[in-house]
Structures are given as C-alpha cells and as structure tokens.
Amino acid sequence: TQLLEQSPQFLSIQEGENLTVYCNSSSVFSSLQWYRQEPGEGPVLLVTVVTGGEVKKLKRLTFQFGDARKDSSLHITAAQPGDTGLYLCAGTGLSGNTPLVFGKGTRLSVIA
C-alpha cells in the first residue's frame, strides 16, 4: 500500500510569512498532485508534477517534486489570509490504472 505522509498537520502563521509543507513517501509515484480544500467544498487541483526534480510556480506558490519521485514540497511566499485551507497531496502509482492516494493534509491558517 502506498502511503503519503504530510507535515506539518497544522500550521498557523501571520500574514506575510513564508511557509513550506511537505509530502513524503517510501514509494515512488509517477506523479504527484497538490489540492486545496476549503470548508464545505471539494478539493481543487492546484498543480501536477510529473518529472523528478520538477519545479512549478503558481503565483506565490512553488511546488517541487523530489528527484526520486517519492516526495514533494509546497512553498508559499508572503502568505495571505486567502491562502487559508487544507492542502492535500495525492499520488498516482506506477502500476497502471490505480486510483489516487491522498495524504491527510496540512491545515493552514493565515492570520491577518
């Protein structure tokens, strides 16, 4: 069974601070996705990383896929209250048509 561990589980920071959240596994994934979920809503896809070492930027968010494709990180620069939410990583396995495996998420709270 492929597992994704996310850390930290909870994070509360002041507006303007930088932060990094992590998604780690002992398994290799063909790709990793990051989602953001707000209360009462379903997850919304932010980015998909496919190549080991890949870095993608989405405004103030920077996503990185580890060289060995076992881990990923999400860095937010100058966090804003609108960034508050649950950040989930999800992996796709190497073996064909397997379903997405989600981590438990990092719950981020940005205080104005």
Add this chain to the structure above:
Amino acid sequence: GAGVSQSPRYKVAKRGQDVALRCDPISGHVSLFWYQQALGQGPEFLTYFQNEAQLDKSGLPSDRFFAERPEGSVSTLKIQRTQQEDSAVYLCASSQQTSASTDTQYFGPGTRLTVL
C-alpha cells in the same frame, strides 16, 4: 459551466437506516470516482466508473456499500444499514478521460453524512 454537483449536501441518518447519495458529474465526463473523507483525514478512494462500467470497487469498506452509474452519467452511492463509523463526507469527482488517476479530477462539494 456547471461543475460536479452532489445531493443532498447534508444527511442525518439513524443507525440502521439506508441512505442514497447522488452525484451529477460534469456533462460528457467519462470517469467518475467516489471518495470517503473522514474528519481530519484526506479523501480515501471508494470506487471508480468508466461510463457505466464499475472498473474498481476495491475501496468499498463493506458489502453494505453499493454504487451504480446505470446510464454512464449520474451515479448513486448507497449505504445499507448505516453504522456510526460511516459518518464522513462523501466526495464525488469526474474526469474527462479514461485514466483512473492521471487525468484532472473535478470534485463536487460532497455530502456530509452523520449517523446517529
């Protein structure tokens, strides 16, 4: 355009009751997924349809859970004889293509089921 919709948004059931949760995917999307998200957890895969065919039901926790998509569009997740451990948010997602994992999945808002 319309996204994935789910109904009801909230459902309270007494233990032992049967419930039916509905998912309306994005029109034309081939694949449809059901997930269960317990409080404080990430979504966990339940089952996957490609059109009307249920290709993977490995995540269904027991034989009390049953899903169907008879015409390849709307799907219903049925839970028989609900138990307290069934309390969770049930998420539906659809994707345009046929891959179980690599295509972008669009999620509905979920149905929050509370079993008393």
